[in-house]
Amino acid sequence: MMNKSEKTALLQSASAAKEIEGRSLWRDARIRLFRNKAAVGSMIILGIITLLAIIAPLLSPYAYDQIDWGYIQEGPNWENGHIFGTDGNGRDLFIRVLYGARVSLAVGLLATAVSLIIGVTYGAIAGYFGGKIDSIMMRFVDVLYSLPFMFFVIMLMVVFGRNIFLIFVALGAVEWLTMARIVRGQTLSLRRREFIEAAHATGVSNFKIIFRHVIPNVLGPVIVYMTLTIPQVILTESFLSFLGLGVQEPLTSWGVLISEGAKVIEASTWMLIYPAVFLALTLFCFNFIGDGLRDALDPKDR
Amino acid sequence: MLSYAIRRLLIAIPTLFIVITVAFFMMRIAPGGPFDQERALPPEIEKNIKAAYDLDKPLIAQYGIYIGKLLQGDFGPSIKIRDFSVAELIMAGAPASMQLGLSAIALALVFGIGFGTYAALRQNSAVDFAVMGIAMIGIAIPNFVMAPLLSLVFGLYLAILPTAGWGDGEIQYKILPIIALALPQIAYIARLTRGSMVEVLHSNYIRTARAKGLREKLVVNRHAIKGALLPVISYLGPATAAVMTGSVVIESIFGVPGIGTYFIKAALNRDYPLVMGVVIVYAVMIILLNFLVDMVYGLLDPKLKSP
Numbered sequence: 001m002m003n004k005s006e007k008t009a010l011l012q013s014a015s016a017a018k019e020i021e022g023r024s025l026w027r028d029a030r031i032r033l034f035r036n037k038a039a040v041g042s043m044i045i046l047g048i049i050t051l052l053a054i055i056a057p058l059l060s061p062y063a064y065d066q067i068d069w070g071y072i073q074e075g076p077n078w079e080n081g082h083i084f085g086t087d088g089n090g091r092d093l094f095i096r097v098l099y100g101a102r103v104s105l106a107v108g109l110l111a112t113a114v115s116l117i118i119g120v121t122y123g124a125i126a127g128y129f130g131g132k133i134d135s136i137m138m139r140f141v142d143v144l145y146s147l148p149f150m151f152f153v154i155m156l157m158v159v160f161g162r163n164i165f166l167i168f169v170a171l172g173a174v175e176w177l178t179m180a181r182i183v184r185g186q187t188l189s190l191r192r193r194e195f196i197e198a199a200h201a202t203g204v205s206n207f208k209i210i211f212r213h214v215i216p217n218v219l220g221p222v223i224v225y226m227t228l229t230i231p232q233v234i235l236t237e238s239f240l241s242f243l244g245l246g247v248q249e250p251l252t253s254w255g256v257l258i259s260e261g262a263k264v265i266e267a268s269t270w271m272l273i274y275p276a277v278f279l280a281l282t283l284f285c286f287n288f289i290g291d292g293l294r295d296a297l298d299p300k301d302r
Numbered sequence: 303m304l305s306y307a308i309r310r311l312l313i314a315i316p317t318l319f320i321v322i323t324v325a326f327f328m329m330r331i332a333p334g335g336p337f338d339q340e341r342a343l344p345p346e347i348e349k350n351i352k353a354a355y356d357l358d359k360p361l362i363a364q365y366g367i368y369i370g371k372l373l374q375g376d377f378g379p380s381i382k383i384r385d386f387s388v389a390e391l392i393m394a395g396a397p398a399s400m401q402l403g404l405s406a407i408a409l410a411l412v413f414g415i416g417f418g419t420y421a422a423l424r425q426n427s428a429v430d431f432a433v434m435g436i437a438m439i440g441i442a443i444p445n446f447v448m449a450p451l452l453s454l455v456f457g458l459y460l461a462i463l464p465t466a467g468w469g470d471g472e473i474q475y476k477i478l479p480i481i482a483l484a485l486p487q488i489a490y491i492a493r494l495t496r497g498s499m500v501e502v503l504h505s506n507y508i509r510t511a512r513a514k515g516l517r518e519k520l521v522v523n524r525h526a527i528k529g530a531l532l533p534v535i536s537y538l539g540p541a542t543a544a545v546m547t548g549s550v551v552i553e554s555i556f557g558v559p560g561i562g563t564y565f566i567k568a569a570l571n572r573d574y575p576l577v578m579g580v581v582i583v584y585a586v587m588i589i590l591l592n593f594l595v596d597m598v599y600g601l602l603d604p605k606l607k608s609p
Contacts, residue, residue, distance in 0.1 A: 142313065151565070155328050155577070258447055262447075266458060272447070288438070
């Protein structure tokens with residue numbers, strides 16, 4: 001599918017001189033995005049990190065919870081296979097960083113998905129119905145906005161114990177507010193458009209209009225914001241893990257590794273540096289991709 | 303404007319109430335209590351202690367008692383830190399936390415707006431890319447990574463500042479925590495300012511100002527900056543929240559005796575009144591700041607002015 005459309009794009013650009021050919025918004029955006037070097041580079045780096053995380057067990061002779069008694073908290077060494085060194089329990093840091101990547105990326109994607117589902121549905125309903133319903137729903141969002149949410153998440157973690165699924169839900173529940181606002185704003189401007197009125201006039205139910213006609217048309221800003229939410233969530237998860245409220249031993253995440261590294265920074269700098277570099281690189285890439293997508297989908301700022 | 307202010311205040315009160323209620327019940331339904339220990343207390347003693355803190359009454363009654371006392375300004379006693387009331391602990395921790403937070407925000411505003419404007423005025427130049435690249439790094443490196451690194455470089459390698467601690471609150475103990483708190487916000491505000499400044503500089507009223515022959519300096523300082531700062535002002539609310547949350551980590555990394563340190567300890571020890579007290583203080587500050595920000599925004603944005 002991708003290949004075919006790329007081929008046709010090539011063909012068409014070759015014969016562009018012959019006739020002026022209409023390009024869809026999405027194809028236009030894709031071309032612009034792939035012209036953005038920072039975004040393409042970020043996608044490649046993220047792809048590599050993801051791939052490493054997936055095939056992690058194949059890459060190291062050590063298991064992520066295996067203790068190597070001969071090398072406790074030793075620096076990077078290519079000869080014994082601990083290329084990132086070992087932690088205070090003699091576990092291989094390279095494989096632990098990659099397992100941390102699994103947790104961090106999974107939390108980032110899943111919590112963002114949770115926030116996406118809540119935020120888009122909520123925003124679309126508020127914007128579509130407008131009037132009283134809209135003002136009540138958005139007032140509620142305003143109220144939630146001014147709550148010190150991190151404190152609630154911290155309390156939630158303390159109260160219900162450290163549970164990875166709870167992290168997904170809690171972070172998703174925190175991050176949906178902005179998404180709801182964006183979608184609501186877009187929907188408000190859509191709902192008086194002719195195609196919505198036409199759907200209405202032909203008797204399509206409100207529910208169907210929202211999911212078939214409204215939501216597909218607000219996807220642009222939603223995708224941009226989604227790309228910017230993922231690093232936000234990863235950062236928050238690391239923050240919680242750093243405080244000792246994230247995933248539990250022997251599992252790990254970048255936040256846990258950074259927190260362990262920060263404690264022994266004077267003696268074993270590598271224990272902080274490697275996970276920190278991976279975390280920063282990932283956040284960096286997601287932000288660049290988000291910026292690139294925004295420029296690609298909304299070219300007015302260039 | 304006045305009616306807007308009143309309406310905003312009226313929302314703030316139920317918001318605060320929701321915070322208190324949710325926090326109260328969340329803490330209480332948690333498994334485990336403040337008196338769980340390795341060696342269980344004799345039942346009679348535990349009963350007496352619980353009675354002293356009203357923990358033996360039904361939940362709703364406890365809630366009523368708590369709200370009643372709160373309305374009189376009584377946060378109750380801390381359960382774990384004996385002989386101290388929550389109010390005393392908060393008063394003891396607040397100065398340090400406030401100093402860090404306010405200085406960090408001030409620093410973030412000055413440098414963020416400065417760098418952002420500087421980059422915007424030289425849009426797409428090497429300077430612009432450099433500033434924005436550094437800002438991106440500032441956003442991508444979380445403050446709990448930056449803090450130990452700063453402490454390592456300035457405290458250990460260069461040995462010009464203390465690695466951690468508070469001393470008697472001398473300035474050299476405050477520098478690193480403030481910088482660690484401010485850096486991500488500087489980066490964010492710089493990006494925000496640059497974005498909106500670029501947009502404003504292309505707008506019609508700036509073209510008019512230039513066309514009537516104003517010097518570039520005046521155009522920027524008198525006309526452009528006012529419009530460009532609107533997004534920054536509305537970001538101040540979230541920024542405060544971020545700085546406060548960040549200070550929880552920064553305080554514990556640098557060993558600052560502030561409210562943030564109490565919060566983590568109290569939550570882990572189930573010191574109910576202290577957790578509640580800290581959450582309420584933070585909530586009040588965030589709500590208050592959001593209110594102020596909205597007011598300033600209303601004054602600056604001509605679109606919101608009533609005719």
